[in-house]
Amino acid sequence: MRVLLSTYGSRGDVEPLVALAVELRALDVDVLVCAPPDFAERLAGLGVPLVPVGPSASELTASAPPPSSIPERAAQLIADQFAVVPAAAEGCDAVVVTGMMPTAAGALSVAEMLGVRAVSVTFQQLTLPSPHHRPLAYPGRPLPDGVTDSRTLWDLDAENVNALFGEALDSNRVANGLPPVANVRDYVIGDRPWLATDPVLDPWREPSYFEVVQTGAWVLPHERQLPDDLVAFLDAGEPPVYVGFGSMPMHGSADVARVAVEAVRAQGRRVVVLRGWAGLAPEDVRDDCFVVGEVNQQELFGRVAAVVHHGGAGTTTTATRSGAPQVVVPQLADQPYWAGRVADLGVGVAHDCPTPTVESLSAALSAVLTAGTRERAAAVAGTIRTDGAAVAARLLVDAVERDRVTA
Structure with missing residues (x-):
């Protein structure tokens, strides 16, 4: 079995995938990671192959570009996904996708193009539509203070995501033989997203708008000694x-x-x-x-x-x-x-x-x-779970094995 773990972001986006990679390898799964080049040393230290994608995440963060440049930067990041991920995902049984919304949309599109099972994962619940919390506002696109209706707020959130990332995503999809996406946010989330957070620290509340699989946080025990x-x-x-x-x-x-x-x-x-x-x-x-x-x-x-x-x-x-x-x-x-x-x-x-x-x-x-x-x-x-990555690895392997039985 071969699995690609794909992300673009900071260390907080990469470290959980490192934990999942280690647990998957314990189940005899061949794993590789698509991530920014900043984390080559970290992954090499664990013997996990890295396929670098996009510019340095630390340099992009330090440059602090203005909010008006978000669509332009997103377009380049999405293009990077279509340029790099297809070769990495070729021959994989599954792709696990997380990270920034535009890059996740690109990676999921590549999985769709290749016909590979994809799992969408988030490491915080605020991007998942819910009647129990407001959406996160994007820079330069504040949500109106006077609006309290949950459905209205989440519809506005979808409009903002489409305005920022829709054109760039659809142009790349069409160029690669895929249809346009009507709702970028919902496309990234999918029907059954995984929430890789601890249920005590970050409880997912019901009722919600769709089914969420909360695995527990993905944390790898570090054996490195302090200096x-x-x-x-x-x-x-x-x-x-x-x-x-x-x-x-x-x-x-x-x-x-x-x-x-x-x-x-x-x-x-x-x-x-x-x-x-x-x-x-x-x-x-x-x-x-x-x-x-x-x-x-x-x-x-x-x-x-x-x-x-x-x-x-x-x-x-x-x-x-x-x-x-x-x-x-x-x-x-x-x-x-x-x-x-x-x-x-x-x-x-x-x-x-x-x-x-x-x-x-x-x-x-x-x-x-x-x-x-x-x-x-x-x-x-003492109440925080430590088995989140192992739970997720087992869920993924079981899902791939079910696919093989029903194929």
């Missing part, structure tokens, strides 16, 4: 506070780093700062401050007093599983949702704006650096 100098820092005093914003560009990153370090020091704590895609680099580095690059967050979060982060799905899941209290400083997209879930579960607080000050971040830390929050975080950590 010796970081271990020495951790061992040298009380648990520090971790600050990192993952793949977020965080414009004005020098000031963000300064604010974060000063806020942690105001609580009498040491600090570990992740450089991330923003390149956070505190200028005032003393014995109480340690700056890291790529690091095993699963191991590190278990040794810190609190985690300050941006609210990406992967980081939120990892922090919640670790039992560390959290301060979430959401920037965009689904991040305010994850910040709200952290607050609702009582395992941390949601910062109320994307640009913290020393005073606001220090106050948030003061609220979570308590015995009560740590006890609650530890209790919730």
Whole structure:
């Protein structure tokens, strides 16, 4: 059996596919991944073949193009999918697709063109139409504040997706012998999408507009050891506070780093700062401050007093599983949702704006650096599932085997 895992996005879009790849290989499935070139080293370290597609995701993120350029950029990303994915998907029994809406639409179209089973996956539920939450607004296309009817909002969302991506998708589809798509969003979602999130941290509520398969989050246990100098820092005093914003560009990153370090020091704590895609680099580095690059967050979060982060799905899941209290400083997209879930579960607080000050971040830390929050975080950590990727791998293999029986 051969399976292609396809995505385009940040580390949060790629890491879950790494976990699924490992579980599929344990079931004797031949796996390869289509993803941005940024993750070649990560996949090579696990022996998973990478077919690079599109430009560097980190460079695209750092360039911060204006919202008006979204259709143009989407057109190129979709064209990249049609140029690269067909050869990668040839001979595959299934294609698992996630990532940005336009690239997912392109990859799913290629699977359709080749007649290969495709599964659409999301790592957060806010892109799935539901009467229980509003759609995410696209840059430059805000949803009207006065509209509360769920169906109306989701119809507007479909119109926005079509306006941004429909022309580029259909031109590529027609050029490859496929019919146009009437509704790009619904085409990407399909009839039975998979939601790869934890049901405690991210519960899918019924009734809904269609059937959703919630597998649990796809998390690969990291065996990589922490660097010796970081271990020495951790061992040298009380648990520090971790600050990192993952793949977020965080414009004005020098000031963000300064604010974060000063806020942690105001609580009498040491600090570990992740450089991330923003390149956070505190200028005032003393014995109480340690700056890291790529690091095993699963191991590190278990040794810190609190985690300050941006609210990406992967980081939120990892922090919640670790039992560390959290301060979430959401920037965009689904991040305010994850910040709200952290607050609702009582395992941390949601910062109320994307640009913290020393005073606001220090106050948030003061609220979570308590015995009560740590006890609650530890209790919730014990409820988070760890088998999501294995569940998904088994579901996929079973579906392919059923296809073979009925063929």
